Amino acid sequence: MTDYLNTALWTDDEIKFREEVREFCEREIGPIADEIDHGPYPKDILRKIGSAGYMGVLHEESVGGSHKGLSYEIIVAEEISAVNGGLDMARMASTTLYGMPVSKFGTEEQKIKYLKPIVEGEKIGCIGITEPDVGSDTAGMKTQAVKDGDEWVINGEKRFITNGSQADYMVCFAITDPSVNSKKGMSAFIVDTEADGFSIVKDHDLLGMKSARVSWLKMEDVRVGPDKLLGETGDGFKILMDELDSERTAIAGEAIGYGRTPYEVSVKHANEREQFGRPIRMFEGVSFKIANMSMKLEAGRALTLAAARKYDRGEPITREASIAKLYTTEAAIEITNDALQILGGSGYTTEYPVERFLRDARLMTIGGGTAEILRFLIQREVFKQFYPK
Numbered sequence: 374m375t376d377y378l379n380t381a382l383w384t385d386d387e388i389k390f391r392e393e394v395r396e397f398c399e400r401e402i403g404p405i406a407d408e409i410d411h412g413p414y415p416k417d418i419l420r421k422i423g424s425a426g427y428m429g430v431l432h433e434e435s436v437g438g439s440h441k442g443l444s445y446e447i448i449v450a451e452e453i454s455a456v457n458g459g460l461d462m463a464r465m466a467s468t469t470l471y472g473m474p475v476s477k478f479g480t481e482e483q484k485i486k487y488l489k490p491i492v493e494g495e496k497i498g499c500i501g502i503t504e505p506d507v508g509s510d511t512a513g514m515k516t517q518a519v520k521d522g523d524e525w526v527i528n529g530e531k532r533f534i535t536n537g538s539q540a541d542y543m544v545c546f547a548i549t550d551p552s553v554n555s556k557k558g559m560s561a562f563i564v565d566t567e568a569d570g571f572s573i574v575k576d577h578d579l580l581g582m583k584s585a586r587v588s589w590l591k592m593e594d595v596r597v598g599p600d601k602l603l604g605e606t607g608d609g610f611k612i613l614m615d616e617l618d619s620e621r622t623a624i625a626g627e628a629i630g631y632g633r634t635p636y637e638v639s640v641k642h643a644n645e646r647e648q649f650g651r652p653i654r655m656f657e658g659v660s661f662k663i664a665n666m667s668m669k670l671e672a673g674r675a676l677t678l679a680a681a682r683k684y685d686r687g688e689p690i691t692r693e694a695s696i697a698k699l700y701t702t703e704a705a706i707e708i709t710n711d712a713l714q715i716l717g718g719s720g721y722t723t724e725y726p727v728e729r730f731l732r733d734a735r736l737m738t739i740g741g742g743t744a745e746i747l748r749f750l751i752q753r754e755v756f757k758q759f760y761p762k
């Protein structure tokens with residue numbers, strides 16, 4: 374399988390790195406990929422991913438990372454997701470969703486204390502944005518942090534939090550000044566999940582991503598010191614928007630992974646399965662589906678890499694990241710669905726991994742910004758470009 378070796382797009386080092394990650398995944402994750410779908414993944418596997426360096430490609434050397442950039446993160450995301458989607462969702466929630474706000478807005482002291490153990494795979498992080506009454510409209514956040522002397526007292530609930538019940542730390546967004554627009558009145562804190570008043574309401578029972586834990590969390594008078602504030606008071610919305618650009622590009626990388634394995638399984642099946650005296654790939658109804666899958670995977674990779682390259686150059690990528698995530702996640706649902714169709718009845722059984730990838734892929738037009746919200750963001754960027762103020 375060399376379709377990913379598009380040398381026009383990837384550097385030699387990126388191609389070599391991909392080979393290494395793929396080998397690691399085949400060796401360490403492949404043998405347990407079906408088993409951990411009954412969840413949760415063993416903590417030890419995150420340690421192995423950390424030791425191999427795949428938690429740290431976005432992070433600085435001072436916290437144990439390799440600082441290679443987002444173009445490498447999308448490779449890790451694709452390769453692990455091509456084996457088990459839930460595991461990469463958990464890895465990414467820890468190192469990218471939790472890790473990037475700490476990496477970009479934390480002090481050196483915060484990074485050593487709260488990021489290094491994440492990069493090493495020793496501790497687990499999560500990000501708390503969504504609440505029972507707040508999803509797409511993040512500015513409507515209800516969780517509040519009230520100043521009490523030097524400390525902050527946090528009250529609120531966070532729902533659908535990946536790694537929630539397993540995490541050691543959460544980057545938690547909360548309103549610190551309800552008298553102003555939440556774009557100015559929101560702040561971001563590092564919350565220790567062992568703190569008094571922090572509790573797990575429950576783990577959600579999910580359609581897919583079953584190797585990960587996704588939880589409903591509650592904070593009742595959770596006290597955090599000034600050393601746990603990220604950036605300045607009121608920086609929360611800025612930190613959130615910044616995080617979403619890297620998250621969405623990395624999710625696009627994952628979506629390519631969910632599509633790739635079902636695509637490969639269905640190519641093999643179409644070649645081997647015979648009906649009406651010939652391999653089913655001889656029927657256009659089957660082979661044209663394969664053509665569409667191949668096209669969508671290539672296009673998705675190009676869009677995702679373009680967004681990552683711009684991010685690594687320090688340029689704004691709201692439009693590119695939204696396009697990459699929207700395209701690849703819708704494509705992943707179409708590809709996994711078509712792959713299941715090509716496998717016929719076998720595809721509907723758990724004897725093939727395709728049904729697992731279809732269930733996992735279905736999340737991706739919801740989590741990290743729904744398809745509708747991404748279309749809204751893309752058109753907004755387009756009109757900004759054509760009609761600047």
Ligand SMILES: Cc1cc2nc3c(=O)[nH]c(=O)nc-3n(C[C@H](O)[C@H](O)[C@H](O)COP(=O)(O)OP(=O)(O)OC[C@H]3O[C@@H](n4cnc5c(N)ncnc54)[C@H](O)[C@@H]3O)c2cc1C
Nearest residue numbers: 500501502503507508509533534535739740741742743745
């Ligand atoms: C498995 C899983 C893992 C998750 N992990 C995390 C996590 O780690 N941390 C975290 O904070 N959150 C997490 N989430 C939450 C996720 O980001 C939200 O589910 C998502 O942002 C959508 O919010 P919502 O579910 O409240 O839907 P809503 O915002 O209520 O939306 C419902 C529907 O209305 C549509 N809609 C809403 N507003 C508009 C609009 N303006 N225009 C058009 N349509 C609109 C939406 O597109 C959607 O179809 C996770 C969710 C899941 C399911």
